[in-house]
Amino acid sequence: MKETLDFFAKNLIDWYLDNKRDLPWRSTKDPYFIWLSEIILQQTRVAQGTPYYLAFTSAFGDVKSLAAAPQQKVLKLWQGLGYYSRARNLHIAAKYVANELDGRFPSTYKGLLQLKGVGDYTASAVGSICFDLPTAVVDGNVYRVLSRLFGIATPINTTQGIKDFKSLAQQLLDTSQPGTYNQALMEFGARFCVPQNPNCAQCIFKYKCDAYKNKQVANLPVKLKKVKVKKRYFNYIVILSENGNTVLQQRTEKGIWQQLYEFPLVETTHLVAQDALCKEIQFDHISTLYDLDTLTLFRENAVVHKLSHQHLYTRFWIAQTKSKLPKGIPVDDIDQYAVPVLISNFISEFEGFK
DNA sequence: AACTCGGGGTG
DNA sequence: CACCCAGAGTT
Numbered sequence: 171m172k173e174t175l176d177f178f179a180k181n182l183i184d185w186y187l188d189n190k191r192d193l194p195w196r197s198t199k200d201p202y203f204i205w206l207s208e209i210i211l212q213q214t215r216v217a218q219g220t221p222y223y224l225a226f227t228s229a230f231g232d233v234k235s236l237a238a239a240p241q242q243k244v245l246k247l248w249q250g251l252g253y254y255s256r257a258r259n260l261h262i263a264a265k266y267v268a269n270e271l272d273g274r275f276p277s278t279y280k281g282l283l284q285l286k287g288v289g290d291y292t293a294s295a296v297g298s299i300c301f302d303l304p305t306a307v308v309d310g311n312v313y314r315v316l317s318r319l320f321g322i323a324t325p326i327n328t329t330q331g332i333k334d335f336k337s338l339a340q341q342l343l344d345t346s347q348p349g350t351y352n353q354a355l356m357e358f359g360a361r362f363c364v365p366q367n368p369n370c371a372q373c374i375f376k377y378k379c380d381a382y383k384n385k386q387v388a389n390l391p392v393k394l395k396k397v398k399v400k401k402r403y404f405n406y407i408v409i410l411s412e413n414g415n416t417v418l419q420q421r422t423e424k425g426i427w428q429q430l431y432e433f434p435l436v437e438t439t440h441l442v443a444q445d446a447l448c449k450e451i452q453f454d455h456i457s458t459l460y461d462l463d464t465l466t467l468f469r470e471n472a473v474v475h476k477l478s479h480q481h482l483y484t485r486f487w488i489a490q491t492k493s494k495l496p497k498g499i500p501v502d503d504i505d506q507y508a509v510p511v512l513i514s515n516f517i518s519e520f521e522g523f524k
Numbered sequence: 525a526a527c528t529c530g531g532g533g534t535g
Numbered sequence: 536c537a538c539c540c541a542g543a544g545t546t
Contacts, residue, residue, distance in 0.1 A: 252530025
């Protein structure tokens, strides 16, 4: 068994050293930078996350700098990356490390787990890369590589699957260089043992891979099907006053986009025409707060903004008003607020803001 | 154990 | 269109 482990780890790491990408966070073992990169890369492709990593490291050179920033600055830098709880938890964890630990990250697995937004994967990654802790990472790449190599059909999104793959990954870990090994395994999954149409004929493990030998590569890993998406109907009221102000509101309730800004929103159960929307507004606090004169639809066809679990059928309505807006903000200032991509797309398309 | 949380890339 | 991405937190 030990020979098998050594064979796997040695060949994997040799492949890694020949094929690894030169990524910005691979030139340091500073836990601040490694932690930051790992949070950004949760459920996020390297290509998408890299510009954000560079922006954050440029804005905040250390954890105390990040901790001292206002939340809105953090959210604005995070804008467009999605899963915004990561940004909120990142900030909470930074303040904890800066204020309670004097800027020094925990150097144990259990200590790292205490940080908001740090779960088993991230604690294992930071621990192994920064502190040489013998903690195996299990991310989407690891599930795929190990399920194929060992022909394991246990669904990866079940309690049993999570337990089994973590256990296997831990057995396989090269404890003499856990950080390099962990990154090698993930890199191999990301660059070679890819989800669709992997180049198995050229794989260094083709004679060891259970899935390849049994023609099960396309069927692994197994994942239980997820719930269907819900449809929602959003009507954003883009208020324009004669003195060049508009209104943004912060989302404070649970659900999507917590703490981000948007135009006043009227959600309906179906796509509505203008007269129906006006009636909806009559019962909404918007009409009591603002004296709207005209309401015109920006575009007839609703924008369908697709999230993982929701499809947002969205229309923007332009409302002119002569009244001075309570809590109005200058139109020129809207780009200072952190907004969902759905809103930023509209802002860049709407000529009334230019 | 099931749900929720984004946005974008891929075939 | 379905699936996936260097997962974590809540219910």
